[in-house]
Amino acid sequence: xxxxxxxxxxxxxxxxxxxxxxxxxxxxxxxxxxxxxxxxxxxxxxxxxxxxxxxxxxxxxxxxxxxxxxxxxxxxxxxxxxxxxxxxxxxxxxxxxxxxxxxxxxxxxxxxxxxxxxxxxxxxxxxxxxxxxxxxxxxxxxxxxxxxxxxxxxxxxxxxxxxxxxxxxxxxxxxxxxxxxxxxxxxxxxxxxxxxxxxxxxxxxxxxxxxxxxxxxxxxxxxxxxxxxxxxxxxxxxxxxxxxxxxxxxxxxxxxxxxxxxxxxxxxxxxxxxxxxxxxxxxxxxxxxxxxxxxxxxxxxxxxxxxxxxxxxxxxxxxxxxxxxxxxxxxxxxxxxxxxxxxxxxxxxxxxxxxxxxxxxxxxxxxxxxxxxxxxxxxxxxxxxxxxxxxxxxxxxxxxxxxxxxxxxxxxxxxxxxxxxxxxxxxxxxxxxxxxxxxxxxxxxxxxxxxxxxxxxxxxxxxxxxxxxxxxxxxxxxxxxxxxxxxxxxxxxxxxxxxxxxxxxxxxxxxxxxxxxxxxxxxxxxxxxxxxxxxxxxxxxxxxxxxxxxxxxxxxxxxxxxxxxxxxxxxxxxxxxxxxxxxxxxxxxxxxxxxxxxxxxxxxxxxxxxxxxxxxxxxxxxxxxxxxxxxxxxxxxxxxxxxxxxxxxxxxxxxxxxxxxxxxxxxxxxxxxxxxxxxxxxxxxxxxxxxxxxxxxxxxxxxxxxxxxxxxxxxxxxxxxxxxxxxxxxxxxxxxxxxxxxxxxxxxxxxxxxxxxxxxxxxxxxxxxxxxxxxxxxxxxxxxxxxxxxxxxxxxxxxxx
Numbered sequence: 001x002x003x004x005x006x007x008x009x010x011x012x013x014x015x016x017x018x019x020x021x022x023x024x025x026x027x028x029x030x031x032x033x034x035x036x037x038x039x040x041x042x043x044x045x046x047x048x049x050x051x052x053x054x055x056x057x058x059x060x061x062x063x064x065x066x067x068x069x070x071x072x073x074x075x076x077x078x079x080x081x082x083x084x085x086x087x088x089x090x091x092x093x094x095x096x097x098x099x100x101x102x103x104x105x106x107x108x109x110x111x112x113x114x115x116x117x118x119x120x121x122x123x124x125x126x127x128x129x130x131x132x133x134x135x136x137x138x139x140x141x142x143x144x145x146x147x148x149x150x151x152x153x154x155x156x157x158x159x160x161x162x163x164x165x166x167x168x169x170x171x172x173x174x175x176x177x178x179x180x181x182x183x184x185x186x187x188x189x190x191x192x193x194x195x196x197x198x199x200x201x202x203x204x205x206x207x208x209x210x211x212x213x214x215x216x217x218x219x220x221x222x223x224x225x226x227x228x229x230x231x232x233x234x235x236x237x238x239x240x241x242x243x244x245x246x247x248x249x250x251x252x253x254x255x256x257x258x259x260x261x262x263x264x265x266x267x268x269x270x271x272x273x274x275x276x277x278x279x280x281x282x283x284x285x286x287x288x289x290x291x292x293x294x295x296x297x298x299x300x301x302x303x304x305x306x307x308x309x310x311x312x313x314x315x316x317x318x319x320x321x322x323x324x325x326x327x328x329x330x331x332x333x334x335x336x337x338x339x340x341x342x343x344x345x346x347x348x349x350x351x352x353x354x355x356x357x358x359x360x361x362x363x364x365x366x367x368x369x370x371x372x373x374x375x376x377x378x379x380x381x382x383x384x385x386x387x388x389x390x391x392x393x394x395x396x397x398x399x400x401x402x403x404x405x406x407x408x409x410x411x412x413x414x415x416x417x418x419x420x421x422x423x424x425x426x427x428x429x430x431x432x433x434x435x436x437x438x439x440x441x442x443x444x445x446x447x448x449x450x451x452x453x454x455x456x457x458x459x460x461x462x463x464x465x466x467x468x469x470x471x472x473x474x475x476x477x478x479x480x481x482x483x484x485x486x487x488x489x490x491x492x493x494x495x496x497x498x499x500x501x502x503x504x505x506x507x508x509x510x511x512x513x514x515x516x517x518x519x520x521x522x523x524x525x526x527x528x529x530x531x532x533x534x535x536x537x538x539x540x541x542x543x544x545x546x547x548x549x550x551x552x553x554x555x556x557x558x559x560x561x562x563x564x565x566x567x568x569x570x571x572x573x574x575x576x577x578x579x580x581x582x583x584x585x586x587x588x589x590x591x592x593x594x595x596x597x598x599x600x601x602x603x604x605x606x607x608x609x610x611x612x613x614x615x616x617x618x619x620x621x622x623x624x625x626x627x628x629x630x631x632x633x634x635x636x637x638x639x640x641x642x643x644x645x646x647x648x649x650x651x652x653x654x655x656x657x658x659x660x661x662x663x664x665x666x667x668x669x670x671x672x673x674x675x676x677x678x679x680x681x682x683x684x685x686x687x688x689x690x691x692x693x694x695x696x697x698x699x700x701x702x703x704x705x706x707x708x709x710x711x712x713x714x715x716x717x718x719x720x721x722x723x724x725x726x727x728x729x730x731x732x733x734x735x736x737x738x739x740x741x742x743x744x745x746x747x748x749x750x751x752x753x754x755x756x757x758x759x760x761x762x763x764x765x766x767x768x769x770x771x772x773x774x775x776x777x778x779x780x781x782x783x784x785x786x787x788x789x790x791x792x793x794x795x796x797x798x799x800x801x
Contacts, residue, residue, distance in 0.1 A: 001048045001049070001052060002017060002046050002048050002049075003045065003046060003048060003049040003052070003097070003098050003101050004043055004044060004045055004046065004049070004098075004101040004102060004105055005017075005018065005043065005044045005046060006041075006042075006043050006044070006105070007022065007025050007026045007029055007039070007041065007042050007043060007044060007186070007188070008026060008029040008030055008041075009026070009030075010022060010023060010026035010027075010030075010044060011023060011026045011027040011030050011031070012024060012026075012027040012309065014026070015127060016047065016127055016182075017046050017047055017048065017184070018044045018046055018047070018125060018184045019047065019124075019125030019126050019127050019182075019183060019184035020125060020126070020127065020335060021123060021124075021125035021186065021333060021335065022044045022125040022184050022186045023125075024333070024334045024335060025039055025042075025186065025188075025332075025333070025334070026044075027305075028302065028305075028331060028334060029041075031305065032301065032302065032305060035298070035301050037298050037301060037302065037331060038328060038329065038330045038331065039330065039331050039332070040188050040189040040190070040191055040330050040332060041109060041112060041188070041189050042109065042120070042186055042187050042188030042189055043105040043106075043109065043186075043187050044125075044184055044185065044186055044187075045098075045102065045156060045184060045185040045186075045187070046184050047127060047182035047183065047184050049098055049184075050160055050182055050183050050184065050185075051182065052095060052098065053089075053092060053094065053095070053098070053160060054089075054092075056092070056093070056094075056095050057088075057089075057092035057093065059088050059089065059092065062088060063085050063088070063164070063180075064180070066081050066082075066084050066085050067081075067085075067169070067180075069081055070082070070169070072170065072173050075166075075383070075409055075410070078166045078169065078170055078409060079166045082164050082165060082166040082169050083166075085161075085164040086161040086162070086164055086165070087161075089157065089160050089161040089164070090157060090158065090161050092157070094153065094157075099153065102152065102153065102156070102187070103149060105187070106120075106149070106152055106187065109187070109189060112189075113189060117147050117148045117149075118147070118189060118190075119145050119146065119147045119189075119190045119264075120146050120147070120152065120187050120188060120189055120190055121142065121143065121144050121145075121146065121186075121187075121188050121189075121190050121332075122142065122143040122146050122152065122155040122156060122158075122159055122185060122186070122187055123142045123159070123185070123186040123188060123333075124141055124142065124159040124162055124163070124183055124184075124185060124186075125183065125184045125185065125186055126163055126168075126181050126182070126183045126184075127181050127182045127183070127184070141158060141159055141162035141165070142159075142224075143155040143158065143159070143271070144190065144222060144224070144271060144272050145190060145264045145265070145271035145272055146271060147271075151271075152187065156185050156187070159183070159185050160183060160185070163181065163183045165406070166406065166409065167406050167407075167408045167409065170408060170409040170412075171408055174412055188332070191321040191322070191323045191330045191332060192323045192324045192325050193221065193222055193223065193321035193322055193323065193324065194221050194222050194261075194262065194263035194264050194272075194324065195263075195323075195324020195325060196220075196321075196322040196323060196324035196327070197218050197219060197220050197221070197286040197287055197321075197322050198218070198219070198221070198222060198223035198226075198319070198320060198321035198322065199216065199217045199218040199219055199223055199226050199233055199286075199287075199319075199320060199425075200216075200217050200223070200226060200227070200317060200318065200319050200320070200425045201214060201215065201216040201217070201295055201296070201299050201317065201318050201320060202214065202215045202216075202299075202315070202316075202317045202318075202337060202425075203299050203300060203302075203303040203315045203316050203317070203337070204315035204337055205237075205503050206337075206339070206424065206425070206429075206433065207367070207368070207369070207370065207424075207464075207503065207504065208370075208503035208504050208506065208507055208576075209507070210503045210506060210507075210575075210576060211240075211313070211315060212239060212240050212241060212575055212576075212578055213237050213238060213239060213240060213251070213503075213575060214237070214238040214240060214243075214295075214296040214299050214300065215235065215236075215237055215424075216235070216236040216237075216238065216287070216292060216295060216296065217233040217234070217235055217256075217423060217424060217425045218233055218234045218235075218236065218256075218285075218286045218287040219231055219233040219234065219256065219258045219261065219286055220258055220261040220277055220281065220286050221261030221262045221263050222261075222262040222263065222272060222321075223319055223320075223321060223332075224262055224272075225260065225261060225262050225274075226423065226425055226426065227425065227426060227427055227430070228402070228404065228426065228427060229402045229403065229419065229421050229422030229423070229426030229427055229428055229429075229441065230260055230274070230402065230421055230422075231256065231257060231258050231259060231260055231261075231421070231423070232256040232257040232258070232366070232421070232422070232423040232442045233256040233258065233286075233423045233424075233425070234253070234254065234255055234256040234258065234285050234286050234287065235252075235253070235254040235256065235423070235424065236250060236252065236253055236254075236285075236287065236292050237250070237251050237252040237253075237572070237575075238250055238251065238292065238293065238296035239251045239571070239575045239578075239643065239644070239645065240296075240300060241578060241579075241644070242643065242644030242645070243293070243296055243297060243300060244297070245644060247642060247643055247644030248289065248293075248642050248643060249293065249296070249643060249644060250289060250292055250293070250643075251568060251571035251572060251574075251575050251643055251645070252499075252568045252571065252572055253285060253564075253568065255283070255285065255554065256286075256423060257282070257442075258277055258281070258282050258286060259276065259277055259282060260274050260275065260276055260277060261274070261275060261277050262274055263275055283553055283554050284554060285554075287322075291322060291329055294329055295320055295329060298318075298320075298329075298331060299316070299318055302316055302318065302331070302334055303315060303316050306336070314336055315336070315337040316334055316335065316336055316337055317334075317335060317336075317337050318331050318333060318334040318335075319331070319332045319333040319334075320332065339433040339434055346481060346482060346483035347479060347480070347481055347482070347483075348478075348479070348480045348481075348482045348507060348508065348509075348788075349477065349478070349479050349480075350370070350461070350477075350478045350480075350508075351370060351371055351372045351459075351461035351475055351476070351477055351478075352461065352475060352476045352478065352785060353372055353457075353459050353461060353462070353469075353473060353474075353475045354473060354474040354475055354476070355473075357473075359457070359469040359470065359471065359473045360469065360470040360471075361467055361468070361469060361470075362449060362450070362456065362468045362469065362470050363443050363446055363449055363468045364440075364443070364465050364466065364467055364468070365418070365440040365441055365442045365443035365446075365465075365466050365468070366422075366423060366424055366429075366440065366441045366442045366464065366465075366466060367438075367440060367459075367460040367462070367463065367464055367465055367466030368424065368428075368429045368432050368433060368438065368439035368440065368441060368460060368466070369432060369433060369436070369437070369438045369439065369460045370438075370460055370461050370504060371436070371437075371438040371460055371461065372438065372457065372458065372459045372460065372461050372473075372475040373395075373397070373415040373416040373437075373438050373457070373458050374415070374455065374456065374457040374458075374472040374473065375395050375396050375397040375415035375416060375455070375456070376393075376395075376396050376397065376453050376454070376455055377396070377397045377399050377450045377451065377452060377453060377454045377455070377456055378390055378392050378396045378397065378398060378399065378452060378453075379399045379400070379447050379450060379451075379452050380392070380398065380399070380400050380410075381400065381401060381447070383406060383407065383410065390452065392410060392413065392414075393413070394413045394415075395413075395414075395415040396413070396414060396415060397414065397415055397416045397417075397418060397456055397458060398410065398411060398414040398416070398417045398418070399418045399419075399446060399447055399450055400418075400419055400420070400447065401419065401420045401421060401447060402419055402420065402421045402422060402426075402427075402428070403417070403419060403422075403427050403428040403431070404427055407428075408431055411428075411431055411432070411435065411437065412435050412437075414437055415437070415458075416437060416438045416439065416440070416458035417432050417437060417438075417439040417440075417441075418439070418440050418441075418443055418446055418450075418458065418468065419439070419440075419441045419442070419443065419446075420442070420443055420444060420445065420446050420447060421441070421442060422441035422442055423441065423442055424441075426441055428441050429441055438458050438459075438460040438466075439458075439460070439466075440458055440460065440466030440467075440468060441466075443466075443468070446468070450468075455471050455472050456468055456469060456470060456471070457469040457471065457472060457473040457475075459473075459475070461475070462501065463498055463500035463501035463504060464500035464501075465500060478788075480788050482509050482788075485509050485791060486791070486792070486795040486799075488773070488791065488794055488795060488798070489773055489798075490772070490773050490777055490778060490779060490780055491511035491512075491756075491778065491779040491780070492509075492510060492511060492779070492780055492781075492782060492787060492790070492791055493510060493511050493512050493513060493514035493580075493756065493758075493779050493780065493781040493782070494508070494510050494512075494513055494514065494577075494781060494782060494783075494784050494787060495513070495514060495515040495516075495758055495781050495782065495783050495784075496513050496515070496516050496573055496577075496784070497516070497517050497520040498520060498524075499521060499525075499568070499569040499570075499572035499573055500572075501784075502572050502573040502575075502576035502577070503572070503576045505576070505784045506576040506577050508784055508787050508788065509787070509788070509791070510577065510580065510787065511580055511581075511779065512577050512580030512581040512582055512583075512647075513573060513577050513580070513581070513582040513583060513781070514583055514706065514756050514757075514758045514779055514780075514781020515583060515585060515651075515706065515758035515781050516570065516573050516582055516583065516584045516585065517585055517588070518566065518570070518584065518585060518586060518587045518588075518632065519587055519588060519589055519593075520569075521565070521566055521569035521570065522566065522587060522589075522597070523597070525565050525566075525568075525569055526561075526562060526565045526566065526597075527551060527597060527598055528548050528551060528552075528562075528597055528598040528599060529594060529597040529598060529599045529600040529602075529603055529604075530562055530628035530631050531599070531602075531603040531625070531627075531628050532544075532548060532597070532598060532599025532600065532602065532603065533548070533552070533558035533559065533561065533562050533599075533631075534558065534559065534627055534628065534631075535603075536548065536558065538602050538603070539599045539602055540602070544598055544599055547598055548598055548599060551598075559631065562631045562635070563631055563634050563635045563638060564638075566631070566632065566635040567635045567638045567639050567643070570584055570635065570636070570639050570645075570648065571639050571643050571645055574639060574645040574647055574648050575645060577647070578645065578647055579647050580647065581647055581649055582645075582647055582648050582649065583649045583650075583651050583683055583704075583706065583758075583781075584636065584648055584649065584650055584651065585650075585651040585652075585653050585685065586616075586620065586629070586632055586650065586651065586652060586653060587629075587632060588615055588616050588653040588654060589615065590607075590610035590611060590613065590614075590615045591604045591605055591606070591607050591610045591613060591614055591615070592604075592607070592610040593610075609720075611714075611720060611721075611722065612715075615653075615654050616652070616653040616654025616655060616685075617652050617653065617654055617655035617656065617660045617661070617663075617664050618654070618656070618660065620652075620663075620664045620667050620668075621660070621663040621664055621666070621667045626667060629667060629671075630667075630670070630671040633667075633668050633671035633672060633673045634671055634672065636648060636650055636673055637671075637672045637673055640678065640680065641678060646678065646679055649680075649681040649682070649683055649703075649704070650668075650673065650680070650681075650682055650683070651682070651683040651684065651685060651706060652664050652682065652683070652684045652685065652702075653685040653687070653708070654685060654687065654688065654711070655684050655685065655688075655691070655698075656688055656690055657690065657694075658694055658697045658698060658701070661684065661698060661701050661702070662701060665682065665701060668682075675701075675702075675703070681703040681704065682701075682702050682703055683702055683703060683704040683705065683706055683754075684698060684701075684702045684704075684705060684706070685705075685706055685707075685708045685711075686705040686706060686707045686708065686712065686744050686755070687707070687708030687709075687710070687711035687712045687715070688711065688712070688715055689712075689715055689716055689740065691705070691744070692712075692740045692743050692744045692747075695743070695744055695747035695748065695751075696747055696750075696751065699747065699748060699751035699753045700751075702753065703753065703754065704748075704753055704754035704755065704756070705744060705748050705753060705754070705755040705756075706755070706756050706757065706758045706781075707741055707744060707755070707756070707757040707758070707759060707777075708758060708759050709732045709737070709741070709757060709759025709760065709761040709762075710732075710759050710760055710761075712737060712740060712741070712759070713730060713731070713732045713734070713737050713761075714730070716734075716736050716737050716740055717729060717730065717731075717734060717736065717737070732759065732760075732761035732765070732768060733761070733765060733767070733768055733771075738771060741757075741772070741775070742775050745772075745775045745776055745777055746775075749776060754778050754779075755777060755778055756777060756778050756779035756780065756781060757772060757777060757779075757780055757781065758781040760783070762780045762781075762782055762790065763782045763783045763786040763790065764786075766790065766793045766794065766797065769790055769794055770794060770797050770798070773794065773798065
């Protein structure tokens with residue numbers, strides 16, 4: 001019998017002998033060491049050893065008898081009967097030959113690290129876990145910082161028993177798997193991440209399935225804090241297509257809430273403990289750029305290896321750790337990603353919430369999945385409901401502080417899950433994705449905010465932020481077969497404002513982004529007037545100064561804060577739609593909008609009619625605002641030339657004259673952006689009658705036009721589109737407006753300049769979209785919710801014609 005093996009002597013072909021986790025570790029040690037991917041050394045107690053243990057103690061028939069007696073609809077029965085099985089295993093005795101083999105290898109491992117008794121992690125590895133069908137996240141037990149003969153033997157036996165945890169037994173029942181799975185154990189050298197950092201990483205975006213990015217979660221100390229959900233980790237996103245070039249491919253960073261970390265403990269019974277993290281470290285990222293890029297490259301190499309081995313694309317997720325003594329990075333686990341990779345890519349299912357009645361937002365958190373669900377709140381602090389008289393019914397909204405694997409039998413009944421703690425890769429998030437249940441995690445104090453039996457709606461369909469609405473809010477579920485969309489004579493693009501929703505929107509068929517507004521990123525992620533960042537001395541209000549300093553804390557300078565924040569927002573959109581073109585419009589705030597940013601009141605004039613005042617191009621070259629515009633130019637340069645997202649095109653809004661266009665181009669060049677250099681294209685918004693009348697001249701200085709039908713209608717008809725008194729006159733389909741658009745299209749075609757439209761009209765009026773196609777427009781950019789319906793409707797109309 002094969003009772004033990006070194007990890008390096010096994011591989012993925014031996015899953016039945018060493019389990020999914022150990023097979024994967026061995027596969028990496030054996031086949032990926034040439035890429036300098038480090039895996040801590042260790043050895044395996046095989047499934048043969050486990051079966052021999054059961055046979056030696058005459059347990060197989062007893063276990064089967066107990067399994068057959070379980071009522072899976074009764075949590076008490078499940079808990080009671082599985083505990084009986086675990087006690088039988090814990091009370092069993094080892095074969096002497098097994099003890100000898102384990103101790104021989106433990107001594108060799110200790111000698112390798114020049115220790116008498118080295119500290120190890122004892123990890124379970126079942127034959128059915130970490131497969132492409134099911135992850136078994138946290139089902140069996142792991143024990144950290146184990147040291148010495150007695151502890152090693154004790155924890156191995158505990159891992160044997162953990163295959164019959166009530167959560168694992170119920171999970172196998174839910175997944176229609178055999179209950180008599182076998183288990184292997186890994187005894188692996190501990191990485192001293194208690195002195196550094198650790199976390200998880202995915203080779204695919206876990207929410208949208210976009211495979212152009214690596215998503216990394218990181219925190220201080222041992223990694224169980226992330227999966228356990230005790231903290232909100234830092235999150236980093238790395239763009240794969242430029243990763244192996246000379247680019248800094250980190251396209252986003254989000255600071256987590258790392259108030260605690262898990263470290264070693266000398267307590268014999270409990271070898272780890274939680275300690276607080278000081279404020280300075282909390283406010284700094286737990287992983288530096290060098291390690292982020294190194295880890296991302298490793299993740300991609302592991303993904304490539306498994307994809308080649310399996311003969312098809314195989315996204316993976318890994319657990320990693322940095323040793324605080326050597327500063328070396330290690331992979332401690334790798335497995336197939338099981339949610340996005342198993343979805344039907346030919347069917348697009350979208351949820352759209354109805355906000356017509358302005359539903360009240362109770363709270364916000366981290367959104368998991370993309371579904372919406374309403375139900376009755378059930379607040380639970382533990383699984384024993386007998387003292388609280390809570391009856392948890394199928395479809396109820398589970399509200400709790402945090403979940404662990406013991407909660408899974410209840411979680412599968414929930415209509416949605418809300419937790420006070422946790423991030424995108426905590427236990428609740430992992431299981432919710434696998435069960436297909438919407439979850440909102442990291443919602444502070446939600447157990448105090450909500451009440452039992454209160455009706456709420458949980459929306460995970462609005463990007464990275466999950467919203468909890470008061471009451472039952474209507475929503476629409478749209479299922480579309482996108483495997484064979486009809487071809488249209490023009491490109492359908494999208495208007496995308498929010499970086500957080502970009503990856504979700506990118507799943508909708510498209511030819512890129514026709515309009516990405518910088519204003520959304522500045523207003524929602526930067527929140528500070530750019531001149532206030534550059535001239536803090538002119539901000540006289542101490543409270544505003546304190547607010548600004550708090551927001552920019554951790555960045556090299558106020559300027560660095562603006563450039564990085566804007567760059568990350570733009571990069572998320574550009575990466576989501578890569579390699580399709582993404583047209584980013586420079587900021588087009590009006591003075592009455594800029595003044596609302598922090599510090600804005602010190603730098604903005606009061607205008608009678610801001611809509612046709614100091615906005616767009618006229619700001620960029622002015623002495624008063626030029627340096628602020630320079631920050632936008634540097635951000636675009638950073639995205640294109642440092643991150644490598646050269647699919648970004650820039651667009652100048654509200655450019656009244658040809659002279660203004662030339663001045664803006666000169667100003668851009670001053671700050672490192674020059675049309676034609678490194679392939680940079682420059683577009684102009686066609687939204688003023690002068691843009692149409694002088695289109696021949698404008699075409700000499702730009703690569704493309706984008707019709708802004710909102711402003712073009714306003715200025716062609718001579719009305720204020722914000723005024724309700726003349727709203728009945730406002731109509732993009734007015735013959736005068738259509739004449740202007742037709743003129744612009746013909747002129748651009750004559751000059752070989754691309755022209756599209758990014759205004760609202762094609763989204764609202766199908767006949768207007770038809771008019772544009774018949775005029776020969778190159779692209780139509782629509783709001784995401786109208787792309788598919790417009791696509792199909794246009795095909796129908798054009799086909800009939």
